[in-house]
Amino acid sequence: MGTIIGEAITEGIITKNPFAGYEPERPERQQKYLTRKELNKLMTTPLVTSKQYLIRDLFLFSCYTGIPYCDMFKLTDGDVSVAEDNVVWIKTFREKTGMDYEIPLLELPLLILERYRGTASGGRLLPMYPNGELNRELKNIARICGFARRLTWHCGRHTYATEITLSQGVPIETVSRMLGHSQISTTQIYAKITNDKIDEDMKMLEKRIAGKFKFAI
Template identity: 60%
Template sequence: MNQVNVKVSFYLKKSEADADGMCPVMARLNVGKYSEAAFSAKLRVPQSMWHSGRASGKSVKAKEINNRLDEIRAMALGVYAELSAVRDGVTAGDVKSLLLGMAGEQATLLGYFRTFIENFAKRVGVNRTEGSLRSYRNAYNHVERFLLEKYNLSDIPFSALNRSFIDDYDLHLRTDCHLAPGTIINLTVQLKIIVGEAIADGIITVYPFAGYEPVRPKQKKRYLTSEELQRIMTTPLHKPKLYLIRDMFLFSCYTGIPYGDMRLLSKEHLSLADDGTWWIRSSRKKTGIEFEIPLLDLPLCIIEKYRDTAPDGRLFPMYSNSVMNYNLKHIARLCQIDCPLVFHAGRHTYATEITLGHGVPLETVSKMLGHSQIETTQIYAKVTDDKINADTRILDERIAERFSVVI
């Protein structure tokens, strides 16, 4: 690659001098012989102080002006280096656009992100939740802060996104923000979604996340075994509050219904089928997707136990999620369960131990959990070693019945 001469110089725009002789300072960026762009340095300098593209003199004011000019020059050269490292033909206009956080007619990352959030907000209460909206706003704030701290920019064009940008963002989240690996995964996934939307809209064609793999936290067991469930059901707790929280958690374990949907259940969501089976039919608060679950004996007993104890026709009198999780950890200690128990573990337990572990097909589990994609169910439905061993034994017996080997 031929070495391209890049030069940043400064001059006064004397035609816009004010009554005190203060003139705007302009920057002129030259890339090679034929590419040039000018932009405001956002400074005003007395014409009498200006000499050969710098503020003259040794005053504090002159030093401040020259320091700022040096910063602008360094940023411009740095932006050119970033862009030219990943593509050829970088122009002065490209550098100017990235440096100023503008992109002319190009779509910008944060501008597009804001539009995405505005459209997302319109769907809250329809098929999106307020919590998801807050999550995207938090992701936006992290990207905005990164651009300001790393590049001193308010925005960048989508064309400037590359793998180097993604790696730097990941490093920023880990070292500057000191975030946990799971949080970093969430934030980068949300940025991936924005980038994916931009690709779908034809704004960019190159996927900047190609080859990127975030550091993943060590996978923790997020479901209870049948033996642990038995301990929760039989261990004395001595406090009515703990018994209530235990019962609510067990209901989730045997139905897969998460906290946000469970607290909204009412008598209207119960229905009796012709064969005498009771069902819960509702829709996910998070996505609006309908789900229907046949009730086993234990959840039916819990419903009966708390009948008419909750206001407004609700099925259960429930504490806040934070109170539930705090007390579940206490229950786990009493039951000698060695994991940081939270309410959402009930949903994982239903998918893994109650349904999949007893031979319910993954497609059926996905329908009962209210998932739109079976890939989502696979995250919950961790196949236990016992299930693998049992399936292997059944397969071995079937093969032995059909085939014989003459030795």
């Protein structure tokens, strides 16, 4: 666009850039992660069918591990290991990039794995539906929970990066490794600092510096 306008000015067709000073209106970015309040509502709201409960649990597994659909689909017992301190890990690689990733499992994903143990075919850990079917049912679940915005499967990965890890003080380098990213810049796309996190950090800062500075009156 700039080149065309420059040529038009050079040829005398116009005398100045008609778009000088114009800033196009940018659409408001949609929040792609669930807040703590929304996560709690998702976990406690009664659903209608057993299929919805299963899909909700699968989605929560993604929210608390950051594992995307294609990698959850292929998880097997061989991807799970127990460390000397009894922490259960998922250690495998990203289907999309081939990058290795290692994730220590929190209590909720461990409960979900136990709940559906032995129900998936082919030695897989979880009984997954096709991605399109999951997203269609998530739309219904979001409506039942009273969420005003769209809920998609990929929202789980954003929730893990933002609400489950970064907002709880996990360094972005660690989050990047657990997400299987090769560059920190990729992780920053997922990372959003919430107002709750800012509030908590400032309260901690206030406690640390209390009494350390004197104000002369």
